[in-house]
Amino acid sequence: MSTDHVLPKKAWEQVVDWVEQRILSGELVVGSHLPAERDLAVQVGVSRPAVREAVRTLQASGVVRSTVGAHGAGGTTIAGLPHQPLTRLLRLHVALANFPSADVTEVRVVLERLSCRLASVDASPEGITGMRELLERMDDDDLPLETFNDLDTDLHVAIARTAGNRLATDMTVAIRESMRMPILSALGVLQDWRAMRLMLRTQHRAIVEAISAHDGDRAADLVEEHIRAAYDRMTSLHVR
Amino acid sequence: MSTDHVLPKKAWEQVVDWVEQRILSGELVVGSHLPAERDLAVQVGVSRPAVREAVRTLQASGVVRSTVGAHGAGGTTIAGLPHQPLTRLLRLHVALANFPSADVTEVRVVLERLSCRLASVDASPEGITGMRELLERMDDDDLPLETFNDLDTDLHVAIARTAGNRLATDMTVAIRESMRMPILSALGVLQDWRAMRLMLRTQHRAIVEAISAHDGDRAADLVEEHIRAAYDRMTSLHVR
Numbered sequence: 376m377s378t379d380h381v382l383p384k385k386a387w388e389q390v391v392d393w394v395e396q397r398i399l400s401g402e403l404v405v406g407s408h409l410p411a412e413r414d415l416a417v418q419v420g421v422s423r424p425a426v427r428e429a430v431r432t433l434q435a436s437g438v439v440r441s442t443v444g445a446h447g448a449g450g451t452t453i454a455g456l457p458h459q460p461l462t463r464l465l466r467l468h469v470a471l472a473n474f475p476s477a478d479v480t481e482v483r484v485v486l487e488r489l490s491c492r493l494a495s496v497d498a499s500p501e502g503i504t505g506m507r508e509l510l511e512r513m514d515d516d517d518l519p520l521e522t523f524n525d526l527d528t529d530l531h532v533a534i535a536r537t538a539g540n541r542l543a544t545d546m547t548v549a550i551r552e553s554m555r556m557p558i559l560s561a562l563g564v565l566q567d568w569r570a571m572r573l574m575l576r577t578q579h580r581a582i583v584e585a586i587s588a589h590d591g592d593r594a595a596d597l598v599e600e601h602i603r604a605a606y607d608r609m610t611s612l613h614v615r
Numbered sequence: 616m617s618t619d620h621v622l623p624k625k626a627w628e629q630v631v632d633w634v635e636q637r638i639l640s641g642e643l644v645v646g647s648h649l650p651a652e653r654d655l656a657v658q659v660g661v662s663r664p665a666v667r668e669a670v671r672t673l674q675a676s677g678v679v680r681s682t683v684g685a686h687g688a689g690g691t692t693i694a695g696l697p698h699q700p701l702t703r704l705l706r707l708h709v710a711l712a713n714f715p716s717a718d719v720t721e722v723r724v725v726l727e728r729l730s731c732r733l734a735s736v737d738a739s740p741e742g743i744t745g746m747r748e749l750l751e752r753m754d755d756d757d758l759p760l761e762t763f764n765d766l767d768t769d770l771h772v773a774i775a776r777t778a779g780n781r782l783a784t785d786m787t788v789a790i791r792e793s794m795r796m797p798i799l800s801a802l803g804v805l806q807d808w809r810a811m812r813l814m815l816r817t818q819h820r821a822i823v824e825a826i827s828a829h830d831g832d833r834a835a836d837l838v839e840e841h842i843r844a845a846y847d848r849m850t851s852l853h854v855r
Contacts, residue, residue, distance in 0.1 A: 391675070395703065399710045399796045428671065435627075435672040438707060456711050461704050463635065467678055468701050469782065470639050471693065478780040481733075485725040493721075540718040546786065556640050 386421040390429030393419045394438070398453065409439065409451045436460050458545055465549030479554060480606045486547045487531065487602060488595040491582065493538035495591035502537040506530060506583045513576055520568060524559045528552060530579060534586065534598075561609035571608055578604070626661040630669030633659045634678070638693065649679065649691040676700050701785065706793035719794060720846045726787045727771065727842060728835040731822065733778035735831035742777040746770060746823045753816055760808065764799045768792065770819060774826065774838075801849035811848055818844070 384392070393415075397403040409415060409430075416423045430451055433439040440454040469479065494502070509530045513523055528551055535547035565571055578601040585594035624632070633655075637643040649655060649670075656663045670691055673679040677700035679691050708714055734742070749770045753763055768791055775787035805811055818841040825834035 387671075388675075395707060398707055401710070401800075405711055431668060432672060432675040435631075435675070436704060436707075453711070456708055456713050458708075458713070461708055464676055464701055464704055467635060467638055467676075468785070470641075471645055471678070471695070472781065472785070473645070474782040478782045481729065481780055482726075482782045482786065485729050486722075489721065489725050540721055542714040542718045542722045542790075546722065550782075553639065 386425035387428040387432065389421055390415065390419050390426050391432060394429070394433060398438075403453050405453050405455050407453045409453075411450070458541070462545050462549045462552075465546060466553045469550055469553035476557065476606070476610065479550065480602060483547075483550055483554075484599050484602050486543060486550065487535070487598045489540070489543050490535040490538045490547045491586060491594035491598045492591040493540050493543065494534050495586045495589050495594045497539040498537045498586050498589075502533070503583070503587045506533050506537075506586070509533060510576070510580055510583060513579065520562055521559060523572065524555065524562060527558075527575065527579070528555050530583075534582070537586075558609070565608070571605075574608075575601075575605065626665035627668040627672065629661055630655065630659050630666050631672060634669070634673060638678075643693050645693050645695050647693045649693075651690070702789040702792045705789045706796075709793040709797060716794075716797060716846070716850070719790060720842060723787075723790050723794070724839050724842050726783060726790065727775070727838045729780070729783050730775040730778045730787045731826060731834035731838045732831040733780050733783065734774050735826045735829050735834045737779045738777045738826050738829070742773070743823070743827045746773050746777075746826070749773060750816070750819055750823060753819065760802055761799060763812065764795065764802060767798075767815065767819070768795050770823075774822070777826075798849070805848070811845075814848075815841075815845065 394403065394409065403409075410418060412423055412426050412430075416426045419426070430439060430441075434441070437454055437457045437460040439451050441451050509526050512518075513526050513530075518526075531551045532548050535544045535551070538544055538547075562568065562571065578597065582594055582597045582601060585597055634643065634649065643649075650658060652663055652666050652670075656666045659666070670679060670681075673691075674681070677694055680694040681691050709716075709719060749766050752758075753766050753770075758766075771791045772788050775784045775791070778784055778787075802808065802811065818837065822834055822837045822841060825837055
């Protein structure tokens with residue numbers, strides 16, 4: 376069983392646990408109102424300031440939101456839990472944990488294979504157009520390396536977003552975004568940026584064409600080849 | 616570029632962004648001290664209460680922790696970000712149906728295939744022994760369903776932990792943990808729990824044997840078959 380905290384829980388944490396338990400059990404669903412502040416304080420057995428602190432934390436995570444209803448009535452309701460807090464936390468998790476880049480590469484490969492496969496099924500004409508626009512912008516030889524890397528990140532994100540699987544999207548995006556800076560650093564010390572850029576452009580183009588042709592197997596194989604080839608070139612210089 | 620918020624950011628959100636930017640850039644790493652409260656307030660251009668609120672939020676997410684140093688000195692440092700906050704937030708997303716269970720299943724398949732493949736390479740005798748102990752405990756016909764499900768979760772977690780890839784481990788654990796309650800609910804309404812239990816035991820055993828035999832391809836195929844078969848049986852009852 377997981378043991379989230381070894382130390383005794385703070386008062387506000389007890390309130391957060393109370394809310395989370397009821398979400399996990401299904402007692403609270405999206406739109407459910409939390410009890411009024413004083414009732415919640417009594418139920419959990421903590422002070423009202425502790426309840427307020429917990430509510431702020433839950434708001435920050437996107438779990439609840441404060442509403443103002445008709446006739447001045449309002450309250451705190453369980454929100455739809457937007458995805459940004461999760462993506463943000465995933466991104467920080469990867470950035471802070473200092474996972475070996477080989478490990479990150481392995482996970483990127485399986486997630487981006489999945490995203491490409493799904494994108495090949497789901498991709499709309501608008502989605503493909505968006506990808507092609509990114510390819511064109513990356514064709515500019517005068518682009519600073521950092522801008523190219525940002526567009527490269529945007530392309531992988533665009534492919535992931537086209538996939539109809541929101542969890543795969545969030546994870547792929549979070550990992551790729553967390554790698555923006557380490558990849559930029561690695562690119563910055565390459566001997567031959569031009570050769571690398573040519574390879575990346577060629578591979579990106581082939582991936583987008585495969586997605587556009589709804590060839591999921593090919594798109595998955597190409598993105599794996601792309602991620603591994605780029606990783607090999609960047610680590611041949613003994614960068615992290 | 617990602618746009619996390621459409622609305623103007625609150626003061627505390629600006630502080631959180633400030634910290635996150637510096638984590639992603641590598642300027643702040645695990646163990647780094649945040650500036651003192653008043654300095655941070657000046658740097659970001661917000662009030663001290665906003666800084667405090669941001670710090671509480673970051674503490675709640677596990678990103679920072681407060682430390683008390685020698686001679687009364689202390690501060691707020693970037694923490695190691697254990698996987699529990701990620702697991703917790705992911706679990707809420709799943710519970711609030713932000714991620715359709717079909718989507719979670721697809722991601723579980725690719726991540727657990729990877730974990731099994733890696734475990735087949737890395738598995739130590741101790742790791743295999745641990746897995747076999749879990750299999751034996753699940754052989755007990757008198758186990759309550761909830762206990763069986765907990766052990767099932769523990770087995771998938773054990774396999775993931777044996778894999779030498781910590782990112783794959785963290786993500787696999789977070790996803791499987793997030794499915795504990797939904798799976799328990801689905802199992803609870805099955806017509807024939809005995810038949811399901813027999814299938815799960817047989818499949819678990821085959822997966823562990825493949826890992827023990829260092830047959831990564833077989834282990835990966837077996838775990839995919841296992842996840843999909845279990846999912847199909849649970850959703851044939853139109854459960855979420």
